[in-house]
Amino acid sequence: METIVKEYSNGEVTIVWKPGLCQHAAFCGGELPAVFKPRERPWINPQGATTEQIVKQVKRCPSGALSYRLEGK
Numbered sequence: 001m002e003t004i005v006k007e008y009s010n011g012e013v014t015i016v017w018k019p020g021l022c023q024h025a026a027f028c029g030g031e032l033p034a035v036f037k038p039r040e041r042p043w044i045n046p047q048g049a050t051t052e053q054i055v056k057q058v059k060r061c062p063s064g065a066l067s068y069r070l071e072g073k
């Protein structure tokens with residue numbers, strides 16, 4: 001099965017999302033709603049918080065669907 005990977009970058013951090021692993025519990029959206037908006041498309045807005053806040057939230061994803069990559073560092 002092909003693994004779908006979506007990326008959302010603010011130029012400093014790239015949020016990597018694997019929909020196949022996401023449990024769609026909107027856990028991330030509940031905690032950082034300015035970035036994770038399950039009702040919108042695209043549903044991740046990487047401009048909605050600081051890179052530090054994004055990294056912290058990505059690490060809290062329970063399923064491993066979210067990961068991140070720091071750019072230019």
Ligand code: SF4
Nearest residue numbers: 022023026027028061
């Ligand atoms: S926290 Fe992770 S598993 Fe839960 S909705 Fe967000 S991306 Fe999906």
